[in-house]
Amino acid sequence: MTLEKEIEISNDYYLSIGKAVIHKKPTPVQIVDVSYPKRSKAVIKEAYFRTPSTTDYNGVYNGYYIDFEAKETKNKTSFPLKNIHEHQVKHMKSVYEQKGITFLLIRFKTLDEVYLLPYVPFEYFWKRAQQDIKKSITVEEIRKNGYHIPYQYQPRLNYLKAVDKLILDESEDRV
Amino acid sequence: MTLEKEIEISNDYYLSIGKAVIHKKPTPVQIVDVSYPKRSKAVIKEAYFRTPSTTDYNGVYNGYYIDFEAKETKNKTSFPLKNIHEHQVKHMKSVYEQKGITFLLIRFKTLDEVYLLPYVPFEYFWKRAQQDIKKSITVEEIRKNGYHIPYQYQPRLNYLKAVDKLILDESEDRV
Numbered sequence: 001m002t003l004e005k006e007i008e009i010s011n012d013y014y015l016s017i018g019k020a021v022i023h024k025k026p027t028p029v030q031i032v033d034v035s036y037p038k039r040s041k042a043v044i045k046e047a048y049f050r051t052p053s054t055t056d057y058n059g060v061y062n063g064y065y066i067d068f069e070a071k072e073t074k075n076k077t078s079f080p081l082k083n084i085h086e087h088q089v090k091h092m093k094s095v096y097e098q099k100g101i102t103f104l105l106i107r108f109k110t111l112d113e114v115y116l117l118p119y120v121p122f123e124y125f126w127k128r129a130q131q132d133i134k135k136s137i138t139v140e141e142i143r144k145n146g147y148h149i150p151y152q153y154q155p156r157l158n159y160l161k162a163v164d165k166l167i168l169d170e171s172e173d174r175v
Numbered sequence: 176m177t178l179e180k181e182i183e184i185s186n187d188y189y190l191s192i193g194k195a196v197i198h199k200k201p202t203p204v205q206i207v208d209v210s211y212p213k214r215s216k217a218v219i220k221e222a223y224f225r226t227p228s229t230t231d232y233n234g235v236y237n238g239y240y241i242d243f244e245a246k247e248t249k250n251k252t253s254f255p256l257k258n259i260h261e262h263q264v265k266h267m268k269s270v271y272e273q274k275g276i277t278f279l280l281i282r283f284k285t286l287d288e289v290y291l292l293p294y295v296p297f298e299y300f301w302k303r304a305q306q307d308i309k310k311s312i313t314v315e316e317i318r319k320n321g322y323h324i325p326y327q328y329q330p331r332l333n334y335l336k337a338v339d340k341l342i343l344d345e346s347e348d349r350v
Binding site for chain 1: 190193195196198200201202203204206216217218219220221222223224225228229233234235236237238239240242266269270272273274275
């Protein structure tokens with residue numbers, strides 16, 4: 001199962017039990033040509049994918065604004081930063097400054113391990129990459145600076161547990 | 176200028192001065208056929224508009240989760256509720272229960288007046304419509320239960336001022 005599918009299942013579960021309202025944003029598309037056939041619905045005949053200017057997921061959890069991007073990698077030892085766009089990082093920075101909870105969910109496919117990496121350590125690794133020092137984050141660095149999300153029964157990917165830890169740790173840091 | 180355009184300008188302004196991070200969600204589209212021409216970008220050849228399952232706008236403002244739908248009406252005396260989908264109301268209810276700030280922005284085109292109508296009074300009028308009592312909300316009812324957003328210099332539609340009042344009033348109600 002893809003990480004995207006797992007998150008969708010978790011989000012549906014959270015919504016159904018009244019725990020959180022978090023959705024994936026629709027893929028941004030630039031619509032160029034639409035035809036309106038008689039007696040049937042409008043058909044988009046020409047459109048193009050646009051680069052997303054924000055992250056893929058956002059919503060609300062017990063009063064907290066939640067905002068994240070989810071990425072999978074086949075790489076066993078590190079997460080390549082080419083997976084993330086610069087405007088997404090800029091967006092996460094703005095969210096962090098507005099006291100939102102923002103992070104990456106990273107899945108190492110071959111290890112079958114998922115981590116929540118908060119914006120603050122991520123920003124450090126991102127800046128390091130900008131300086132051409134290292135274009136990726138090692139698994140060890142993610143383990144040290146992020147939160148492991150162990151698979152469980154329901155939902156399989158209970159990422160809000162890691163969000164709880166992040167909120168607790170950030171509230172201590174920010175006070 | 177459309178209400179959508181005015182909100183976009185306000186949101187760009189809020190982002191630029193570091194006041195809030197609020198975006199319009201992309202139009203949800205179901206993509207059926209994509210062609211990948213050589214040496215040029217992917218073209219979506221067949222797609223359909225999907226009914227949105229949430230509201231159009233969301234984001235974060237000083238730690239608060241903000242979620243709203245914006246609607247214009249040419250009607251001079253009332254706002255017809257056929258403009259709002261049932262799943263959008265359900266979504267707003269879930270957001271409210273998660274302690275998010277959720278509301279409608281309603282513009283009366285001919286009066287050139289914009290109001291913020293919070294979820295709680297809106298829910299009352301929505302339920303009244305479900306009971307076939309009245310399928311719209313009168314301007315007077317909106318004036319009494321919502322917040323008028325006077326046009327000003329920059330941004331022209333400073334709707335966060337009304338959000339501030341709503342946050343203040345809700346914090347008093349909820350305590």
